[in-house]
Every structure is written in structure tokens, then in C-alpha cells.
Amino acid sequence: MEIYIEPYDIGCEPSPSISAGTLLQSIGNVYLLFFAVSKEINEKTDYLDNLGVAILRCNGCMVTKCGYPNYGGGDINTGASQFCNE
Secondary structure: OOEEEEEOOOOOEEOOOOOOOEEEEEOOEEEEEEEEEEEEEOOOOOOEEEEEEEEEEEEOOOOOOOOOOOOOOOOOOOOOEEEEEO
8 A cells, every 4th residue: 555645735825934824623623724825926926926814624634744844955845735545
């Protein structure tokens, strides 16, 4: 059985300039709230569009890692992901 990580496609990304993500947990659920930006750069402004606050509800959350890494290289996932197996 192969286990892999698959990013959620929720139509936005966490803002790279605001590190105010909030993780809330209740019985059986985990909620991640963060300031969201568009996935693509706006051609008119050359910036990502601010989309407000995004709320992601996760069932059965096992691991959390919040914040961007402090190194300058590599192809990493900075959004939310889920573990999958085949």
C-alpha cells in the first residue's frame, strides 16, 4: 500500500505576508482559519489578490504544521494537504 500526500485544492492559498493562521479543534473536527490570497498573480496589479479569511474543516486531523519553512530552496507544499493511500 502506497501512502502519499495530496494537496487540497480549495481555490486559494495562505497569504505569505501574514502569519496569523489559527487552528481550532473540537471533538472530531479541526478547523484551520487563515488569510487567503489568489493562486495566480493578478495581471493588472502584478500582485496576488486578497480574498479575506478562509476556513478549512478537516475530519480526523493527525498532524499540523503551520508556517513557512525558514530555508530558501526546494519544491514544498505550503498549503493544506491530506494523506492518501492506494
